Amino acid sequence: MGWSSEQKKNTRVKILHSAAELFTRDGFEQVGIDDVMHHAGMTRGAFYNHFSSKSELYAEAILTAAQDAQSRARQSADINFSHLIEQYLSLTHRKGEIFRCPLAFLTTDINQRDKHVRSAYTKVLKGFVQNINQLDESSPSTEHAMQKAVLMIGAIAISRAINDEQYADKLLSSCRDAVLS
């Protein structure tokens, strides 16, 4: 790979990280290509040298967002089941301050998009369930892993929607108890 094409790949990666950050924060419709590019240090015109459409960007950004969230989460916790749960179902995650799992932050955003976006989301979800199944020593089955995944993702998604901080805290801690029991 020559210098120019390597540079191009770096730019592409930079756009993807920018998109992952903005999309998970504000959703597909609220984020413009202008926002993504300016956040990456460029202007809108350069975008179409790297992606053919906003939707294509979104699909890839979901995969990037999942990787980003995982690597940021691992900086502050061991790879241990109960630590993973506590970090996922934390106030920090609910507020989206350090990492944002796209499964929880974009859940109902996905349904209306094209098949590539939905496939990306599906791929991330399957990896998430598999991770739980491997780390959880108490009950190794896909069904139990799915239940725990739904409790985790659902708790973050719902607690972010509601307006009552105390209720959100209680919801999170209730689900933490359920997943860890």
Add this chain to the structure above:
Amino acid sequence: MGWSSEQKKNTRVKILHSAAELFTRDGFEQVGIDDVMHHAGMTRGAFYNHFSSKSELYAEAILTAAQDAQSRARQSADINFSHLIEQYLSLTHRKGEIFRCPLAFLTTDINQRDKHVRSAYTKVLKGFVQNINQLDESSPSTEHAMQKAVLMIGAIAISRAINDEQYADKLLSSCRDAVLS
């Protein structure tokens, strides 16, 4: 109340049911005021005689959608805990064919909206948890009701996002088992 103001209220209610149906199906951004009004049998200009903004309509439509979903669900099932669960976690609900719970269909749509929208969602969620707590005879506590609510809402929301029908079915049935156990 005179004839004209009663007529006005009827029109308002008609707009709300139209909005509830379209918003739960396609989300806030995908639905225009034009769509809502034409689906209610009117044109866009008439809208602002009933609501001051799209956001205000959305907040009220969430409450209406919750009532509509509940009344439609009760037409085909007894008010019984296990029947409620089976209907909520059904293929019909996942596909949104007959009723659509706004808690599950609009989850991550809510976070970006104003406080009135979030308050409406919060109110519906609290009612949902309370309903579960009253109907569930096995474990009467707010914490258990919250866990079940998250499993139900999360399962529908996630299963609608993904692209793999078989996986979605397995996810739904796993959560059904968890809630009914």
Add this chain to the structure above:
DNA sequence: GTCTATAAAGGGATAGAC
């Protein structure tokens, strides 16, 4: 109270200079 017409703003996508 509902209609048509229009203002005003935003954003996806493309063209062409550099």
Add this chain to the structure above:
DNA sequence: GTCTATCCCTTTATAGAC
């Protein structure tokens, strides 16, 4: 490959006729 400029369409919200 990135820039500025522009096209074009959608959509919220308002004005004024009926």
